């Protein structure tokens with residue numbers, strides 16, 4: 001930049017932009033904590049991750065997240081909730097009622113729980129089958145009662161379209177529509193996004209990937225997240241690192257914010 005000027009000086013406007021704006025942003029991060037899907041059904045309800053292959057316990061994230069909320073001064077706190085209508089495409093219970101052609105990617109035949117099936121279109125779609133969970137307004141869809149919910153938080157519901165699943169708190173799985181999360185974060189001039197919650201390899205990971213795609217510095221809080229399948233958790237970690245996210249434990253976060 002300096003080399004381009006004959007007199008070696010940068011003009012006032014460049015100074016404003018480069019130094020006051022960008023440098024301030026680098027030196028003064030504004031951080032958001034995004035708490036993904038810490039809902040009853042994922043902890044002790046129909047889709048308890050303790051029954052899932054990795055046999056992790058969703059309860060474990062609650063004290064860690066509560067401690068972060070008490071000890072770290074986040075600019076804003078976001079809670080997301082999986083919020084499905086009863087006829088949602090991801091529920092194995094609905095696979096017959098929907099009367100659409102499907103084949104299991106795994107067996108090529110009738111789908112079982114946790115199978116990925118291909119639904120005939122439009123749009124032709126890969127969909128992992130889950131037990132009925134997080135039905136709108138049900139007990140299972142509520143935040144776990146022990147989770148601290150701070151005042152003036154942003155609450156995001158997702159997965160409300162019966163025909164499209166939505167793992168991330170930003171986009172649905174087909175990227176056909178967005179929640180208003182990116183607008184909310186942009187309005188607050190958020191630079192850094194910290195993601196945690198349930199499930200690591202599904203909604204937490206997807207949210208972090210989309211956060212990076214939106215240009216936020218993105219940090220996944222490892223010990224404040226629990227997942228479904230060990231192989232998928234590890235694959236998600238690799239993807240996150242490759243995409244440019246940082247993975248840390250919660251005791252590091254206070255120093256970063």
Ligand code: VGL
Pocket residue numbers: 037042082090130167198199200202203204
């Ligand atoms: C989730 C599976 C299906 C999650 C939501 O919150 O991780 N997983 N729907």
Ligand code: ZN
Pocket residue numbers: 082084090133134159
């Ligand atoms: Zn869901």
